[in-house]
Amino acid sequence: MTIYRANLIDTPTPESFRMVEHGYIAVTDEGRVEGVYTTLPDGLSRYSIVDYGDRLLIPAFNDLHVHAPQYRNLGLALDLELLPWLQTYTFPEESKFTDLAYAGRIYRRFVHELWMQGTMRSSVFATSHFAATKCLADIFLLSGMGAKIGQVAMNRDCPEALHVSTEQMVQGLTDLKHYLDENGRDGLVEPIVTPRFVPSCTRDMLEQLGKVAQTYHLPVQSHLSENLGEIELVKQLEPASSCYGEVYNRYGLFGQQPTLMAHCCHTDGEEFELLKRNGVIVVHCPMSNSNLASGVAPVRRFLNAGIQVALGTDVSGGHNMSMLRAIQYAIQVSKVQYTRTNHEMAFLAASEAFYLATKAGGAFFGKVGCFEPGYEFDALLIDDGYLNYDNYTLQQRMERYIYLGDDRDIRRRFCRGKELCEPVL
Amino acid sequence: MTIYRANLIDTPTPESFRMVEHGYIAVTDEGRVEGVYTTLPDGLSRYSIVDYGDRLLIPAFNDLHVHAPQYRNLGLALDLELLPWLQTYTFPEESKFTDLAYAGRIYRRFVHELWMQGTMRSSVFATSHFAATKCLADIFLLSGMGAKIGQVAMNRDCPEALHVSTEQMVQGLTDLKHYLDENGRDGLVEPIVTPRFVPSCTRDMLEQLGKVAQTYHLPVQSHLSENLGEIELVKQLEPASSCYGEVYNRYGLFGQQPTLMAHCCHTDGEEFELLKRNGVIVVHCPMSNSNLASGVAPVRRFLNAGIQVALGTDVSGGHNMSMLRAIQYAIQVSKVQYTRTNHEMAFLAASEAFYLATKAGGAFFGKVGCFEPGYEFDALLIDDGYLNYDNYTLQQRMERYIYLGDDRDIRRRFCRGKELCEPVL
Numbered sequence: 001m002t003i004y005r006a007n008l009i010d011t012p013t014p015e016s017f018r019m020v021e022h023g024y025i026a027v028t029d030e031g032r033v034e035g036v037y038t039t040l041p042d043g044l045s046r047y048s049i050v051d052y053g054d055r056l057l058i059p060a061f062n063d064l065h066v067h068a069p070q071y072r073n074l075g076l077a078l079d080l081e082l083l084p085w086l087q088t089y090t091f092p093e094e095s096k097f098t099d100l101a102y103a104g105r106i107y108r109r110f111v112h113e114l115w116m117q118g119t120m121r122s123s124v125f126a127t128s129h130f131a132a133t134k135c136l137a138d139i140f141l142l143s144g145m146g147a148k149i150g151q152v153a154m155n156r157d158c159p160e161a162l163h164v165s166t167e168q169m170v171q172g173l174t175d176l177k178h179y180l181d182e183n184g185r186d187g188l189v190e191p192i193v194t195p196r197f198v199p200s201c202t203r204d205m206l207e208q209l210g211k212v213a214q215t216y217h218l219p220v221q222s223h224l225s226e227n228l229g230e231i232e233l234v235k236q237l238e239p240a241s242s243c244y245g246e247v248y249n250r251y252g253l254f255g256q257q258p259t260l261m262a263h264c265c266h267t268d269g270e271e272f273e274l275l276k277r278n279g280v281i282v283v284h285c286p287m288s289n290s291n292l293a294s295g296v297a298p299v300r301r302f303l304n305a306g307i308q309v310a311l312g313t314d315v316s317g318g319h320n321m322s323m324l325r326a327i328q329y330a331i332q333v334s335k336v337q338y339t340r341t342n343h344e345m346a347f348l349a350a351s352e353a354f355y356l357a358t359k360a361g362g363a364f365f366g367k368v369g370c371f372e373p374g375y376e377f378d379a380l381l382i383d384d385g386y387l388n389y390d391n392y393t394l395q396q397r398m399e400r401y402i403y404l405g406d407d408r409d410i411r412r413r414f415c416r417g418k419e420l421c422e423p424v425l
Numbered sequence: 426m427t428i429y430r431a432n433l434i435d436t437p438t439p440e441s442f443r444m445v446e447h448g449y450i451a452v453t454d455e456g457r458v459e460g461v462y463t464t465l466p467d468g469l470s471r472y473s474i475v476d477y478g479d480r481l482l483i484p485a486f487n488d489l490h491v492h493a494p495q496y497r498n499l500g501l502a503l504d505l506e507l508l509p510w511l512q513t514y515t516f517p518e519e520s521k522f523t524d525l526a527y528a529g530r531i532y533r534r535f536v537h538e539l540w541m542q543g544t545m546r547s548s549v550f551a552t553s554h555f556a557a558t559k560c561l562a563d564i565f566l567l568s569g570m571g572a573k574i575g576q577v578a579m580n581r582d583c584p585e586a587l588h589v590s591t592e593q594m595v596q597g598l599t600d601l602k603h604y605l606d607e608n609g610r611d612g613l614v615e616p617i618v619t620p621r622f623v624p625s626c627t628r629d630m631l632e633q634l635g636k637v638a639q640t641y642h643l644p645v646q647s648h649l650s651e652n653l654g655e656i657e658l659v660k661q662l663e664p665a666s667s668c669y670g671e672v673y674n675r676y677g678l679f680g681q682q683p684t685l686m687a688h689c690c691h692t693d694g695e696e697f698e699l700l701k702r703n704g705v706i707v708v709h710c711p712m713s714n715s716n717l718a719s720g721v722a723p724v725r726r727f728l729n730a731g732i733q734v735a736l737g738t739d740v741s742g743g744h745n746m747s748m749l750r751a752i753q754y755a756i757q758v759s760k761v762q763y764t765r766t767n768h769e770m771a772f773l774a775a776s777e778a779f780y781l782a783t784k785a786g787g788a789f790f791g792k793v794g795c796f797e798p799g800y801e802f803d804a805l806l807i808d809d810g811y812l813n814y815d816n817y818t819l820q821q822r823m824e825r826y827i828y829l830g831d832d833r834d835i836r837r838r839f840c841r842g843k844e845l846c847e848p849v850l
Contacts, residue, residue, distance in 0.1 A: 075812075075828030076821055078756075079774065109814065293760040293772065319753075319828040328744075331503075335718040336761065347718065349504065387500075389534065396501055403500035403744040406831065 001034065002027045002417075003049045006057035006381065008036055009398055010370045014355035018371075019394045024049070025057065027377045031417020036371050052381055052412075054388075056397065059369050060120035060378040060413065061323035062361030065221070065262040065283040065312025067125045068136055069094045069103070071110040073316040078291045082227035082317075085292060090316075094127045094152075095161035103132035104139075108425035111139045115423055116407045117322045118380045120415040121146040121365045123221055123260055123283075123312075125194055128152045128164040130172040137180060140189045143423040145415050146365055146378075150194025150221055151176065155205050158196075166205045173212050187366075188416065190219075193257075197223040198234045198247050210252030219258040219364070221283075222248060225271065226263035227294045243271040245280075255280040258364065262312060263288075264302070265295035272305070281308040281364065284356065286329035288317030296333045300345035303352075310361035311353070327353040327402055350399050381412035426459065427452045427842075428474045431482035431806065433461055434823055435795040439780035443796075444819045449474070450482065452802040456842020461796050477806055477837075479813075481822065484794050485545035485803040485838065486748035487786030490646070490687040490708040490737025492550045493561055494519045494528070496535040498741040503716045507652035507742075510717060515741070519552045519577075520586035528557035529564075533850035536564045540848055541832045542747045543805045545840040546571040546790045548646055548685055548708075548737075550619055553577045553589040555597040562605060565614045568848040570840050571790055571803075575619025575646055576601065580630050583621075591630045598637050612791075613841065615644075618682075622648040623659045623672045635677030644683040644789070646708075647673060650696065651688035652719045668696040670705075680705040683789065687737060688713075689727070690720035697730070706733040706789065709781065711754035713742030721758045725770035728777075735786035736778070752778040752827055775824050806837035 004027065008020040026034035026044055035041075040049075070090060077089035097103045114122060124147050126133040133151040140147045151172045154162050164172070176191040184190055193213045195201045201209075213220050225231055225244050234244045241247045245267070248254040254261075255278025262283040267275060275282065284297050302309050311326050312318070318326070327350075334347040348356075362369020368376050387400045387409075401409065413420045429452065433445040451459035451469055460466075465474075495515060502514035522528045539547060549572055551558040558576040565572045576597045579587050589597070601616040609615055618638040620626045626634075638645050650656055650669050659669045666672045670692070673679040679686075680703025687708040692700060700707065709722050727734050736751050737743070743751070752775075759772040773781075787794020793801050812825045812834075826834065838845045 072815055075825040078824075078828075079772075290757040290760060293764050295764065332715040335715060339718050339720065347504075390497055399503075400500040403503075408833075 001029065001044065001047050003040065003044060003047050004052060004057060005049050006052035006055050007394055008371060009056055009058050009394065011351050011355040011359055012370050012372055014352040017351045017354070017395060017398055021394060025371055027417050031377050033371050033373055033375045033377050035373050055411065056382040056384060056401065058380050058382060059358040059362070059371065060380050060415065061118050061357050062310070062365065062369060063114070063119045063122040063313050063323055064260055064310040064361045064364060065285055066122055066315050068107055068110045069097050069127045070316035071106050071113070074321070075319045076316070078319065081229060082292055082294060083229050083233065091159050091162055095159050097127040097129050097132040098161050100131050100135060103129070104135050107132070107136045107139050111143050111145070112423055112425050113321045114145060115143060115413065115420065118407070118410045118413055119321070119323055120378045120413065121362065121368060123148040123192060123364065125150050125152050125221070128154045128162050130168070130175070133172070134176060134179065137176065137189055139425055141183060141185065142425065144418060144420045146188045148190050148192035148219060148221070148364070149176070150192040153195045153205055153209055154200040156200055156202050158200055166208045169205065170208050170212055173218070177216050177218065193218050193220045193253070195222050195253065197230070198244065199230065199237060206247070206251040206253060210256070213257045214252055217257060219260070220253050221260040222253065222262070224248070224261040224264050225266045227292070228266065231266055243269070243274070245271040245274050249274060249278065254278050260310070260364065262314065263294065263297060265289055265297045276305050276307050279308070281310055283310050283312040284330060285312045285314035285318060286333040287319060287326055288314035290329065290333065291319055292317050296336050298337060298345070299330070299334055299348065300337060308360060308363070309356055310364065311356040322406065323357045324402055324405055327357050330356060350402055354402065377414055377417040379414040380410050382409050383411045384409055426454065426469065426472050428465065428469060428472050429477060429482060430474050431477035431480050432819055433796060434481055434483050434819065436776050436780040436784055437795050437797050439777040442776045442779070442820060442823055446819060450796055452842050456802050458796050458798055458800045458802050460798050480836065481807040481809060481826065483805050483807060484783040484787070484796065485805050485840065486543050486782050487735070487790065487794060488539070488544045488547040488738050488748055489685055489735040489786045489789060490710055491547055491740050493532055493535045494522050494552045495741035496531050496538070499746070500744045501741070503744060506654060507717055507719060508654050508658065516584050516587055520584050522552040522554050522557040523586055525556050525560060528554070529560050532557070532561045532564050536568050536570070537848055537850050538746045539570060540568060540838065540845065543832070543835045543838055544746070544748055545803045545838065546787065546793060548573040548617060548789065550575050550577050550646070553579045553587045555593070555600065558597070559601060559604065562601065562614055564850055566608060566610065567850065569843060569845045571613045573615050573617035573644060573646070573789070574601070575617040578620045578630055578634055579625040581625055581627050583625055591633045594630065595633050595637055598643070602641050602643065618643050618645045618678070620647050620678065622655070623669065624655065624662060631672070631676040631678060635681070638682045639677055642682060644685070645678050646685040647678065647687070649673070649686040649689050650691045651714070652717065653691065656691060668694070668699070670696040670699050674699060674703065679703050685735070685789065687739065688719065688722060690714055690722045701730050701732050704733070706735055708735050708737040709755060710737045710739035710743060711758040712744060712751055713739035715754065715758065716744055717742050721761050723762060723770070724755070724759055724773065725762060733785060733788070734781055735789065736781040747831065748782045749827055749830055752782050755781060775827055779827065802839055802842040804839040805835050807834050808836045809834055
């Protein structure tokens with residue numbers, strides 16, 4: 001058992017921050033939270049205490065939608081909408097990952113930056129290349145951080161260098177599954193079935209992916225209703241489907257296994273109902289949606305309907321790996337919805353957006369994302385001293401950290417109870 | 426004469442970045458740019474060269490709308506719209522500036538952060554208190570940075586602690602004018618006539634402010650058409666005026682002297698024409714407009730009409746002092762307009778937004794904001810080494826710096842040719 005002392009802040013529920021000033025958190029040797037205490041119970045007094053003084057201890061971040069091979073394009077190429085953006089900037093960059101040396105170089109930087117930004121778990125799109133995807137998994141394993149890793153299925157309307165056959169994809173998923181069953185540190189790193197999006201996959205590909213997901217009980221991730229041009233294209237390609245989401249659904253890729261659908265900016269009507277009925281998780285990517293002029297996802301409507309929503313950076317559509325920035329953008333774009341709906345859709349409170357980035361996203365990885373008993377201890381120690389020069393309350397310190405903080409403020413990172421030092425990658 | 430060598434990047438015109446790879450810039454002893462050169466002319470070869478290697482040298486930033494006394498509230502209190510936000514959070518904080526010791530403490534931090542963020546010139550709202558405003562001017566003088574400093578006129582519907590009479594305001598402006606004529610370092614620090622906004626000022630106040638502005642040829646700054654509730658209030662208070670801007674215009678506060686109007690989110694019709702006719706400068710504050718759900722200013726329409734637009738952080742409505750973030754938000758909210766107008770209003774290119782933050786805003790301070798001959802040498806040396814790990818072009822390095830850079834990357838700061846070390850304030 002290890003006991004840490006600090007100002008403990010988390011969001012067991014989205015409505016407000018739970019704040020325990022100079023509190024104690026006990027963590028078992030298996031890396032799970034035993035409890036949070038204002039004063040230390042007698043039974044725990046024999047353990048020594050790691051005292052972090054007046055600093056903040058918060059749950060680590062979970063990025064539920066991020067493209068590792070787009071890391072080199074971070075902060076670049078934000079002057080086109082989705083479909084031409086893919087063809088002009090993104091597919092050419094991803095094509096470079098046939099070169100395993102290049103892949104290793106970029107993926108090491110990518111994983112290092114996740115560590116830097118305090119994102120201890122992520123659900124990641126790799127490329128369509130098996131070797132590079134396995135290399136990414138190995139780098140995650142070295143880092144000690146958790147990830148779902150998706151070799152990206154693409155066999156329609158894509159450059160030759162990104163084309164992968166259905167057979168290769170099934171083989172790749174099977175191989176990665178077996179490799180990580182052996183080496184994945186009890187599910188810390190796992191494969192995820194990843195059709196890029198409907199326009200990139202033939203029906204045969206989708207059908208086989210659905211079968212693999214069912215056979216191995218693998219989770220699924222893809223893109224949904226991000227951009228109006230994309231939705232129009234899907235209509236043309238799949239005229240028999242009543243909505244975009246129905247295409248995935250037909251092949252068992254829409255909630256039959258735990259499923260992440262990124263964006264959902266324009267999800268409405270039947271697709272909205274299908275999402276809800278199937279328990280599909282929406283991954284909101286406000287940074288990316290702003291940069292690519294995709295639209296604003298109706299997050300408040302999703303939440304009101306009981307649909308699960310998590311948060312993603314969507315690098316490199318998103319221009320920043322920091323989940324703090326994703327939280328901030330989630331609040332800001334919710335204000336656009338608030339204005340647009342004549343105040344009918346309340347905007348997100350800071351605690352709600354923080355919940356999305358921690359506990360809501362963490363649920364995809366097990367009991368992860370808050371400090372309730374039994375949760376894996378994924379945490380960040382924050383030194384906000386330079387921001388806290390006046391008599392700020394804990395609530396205000398937390399808000400200032402969200403809006404003004406950055407990776408400089410993170411002094412310790414924990415994943416599954418283990419402190420992770422800077423990875424040498 | 427001093428010669429600097431670096432990758433020189435500026436925007437003499439908004440359409441694109443001018444980039445001189447490993448170029449030379451000659452700066453006179455008076456702090457003005459002599460010229461920019463690919464190879465050094467013979468006439469300059471006798472001067473020694475300060476070689477900054479592969480780093481970037483760019484014009485320093487100009488923040489045309491920022492509230493110094495709101496610095497403590499940075500990153501806080503972003504859950505209300507303008508009018509209740511002022512009454513609940515902002516007026517109570519500004520009321521503290523009756524205490525000169527408190528004012529000095531916060532203002533020193535504020536000016537230090539301007540330096541840190543590379544904002545070498547700013548147009549600043551202080552509070553309604555003369556002593557605190559003079560204190561702010563003194564801190565700027567110590568720092569070596571340029572500023573227009575406005576004691577804020579308020580004598581209607583405000584807390585007692587912020588109320589200032591018309592006589593006191595006229596006296597304050599006169600005193601500050603005389604003080605800075607003597608001590609303002611050749612206009613580096615100057616007063617600016619600053620009615621808070623129409624709802625805070627009686628007609629008598631506006632009339633007297635207009636007269637002072639005319640008498641001393643002082644510039645003017647205020648707020649205009651930021652929020653729908655505010656516009657409605659102005660209509661009720663000034664039913665005889667055809668639009669919000671016309672109230673300022675009636676009293677000589679709308680372009681009769683160089684005039685900044687912040688926000689203009691809902692400026693349209695007659696007000697738009699009046700702005701244009703009078704040469705009023707719009708200060709676009711996209712961060713603040715997002716945070717306070719005020720709306721999105723039609724920047725492209727202003728630019729197409731030939732109206733001058735500059736950029737402001739509007740701290741603490743804006744949550745960040747960095748002009749890099751203001752640039753980035755300007756691009757992003759212009760994409761909201763782009764979508765809303767069915768692509769009719771083109772979104773801002775990175776070079777356009779950078780132009781707004783440098784040359785467009787700099788024009789308010791003289792020849793400031795680019796590296797053309799005769800311009801004052803206001804510059805930042807940027808070390809983007811950690812962002813430039815692959816074969817990025819200069820254009821890409823600049824875009825990555827805009828989206829991903831922060832104060833850490835600024836290694837040297839120049840204002841009027843003089844290198845400014847970290848101020849001890």
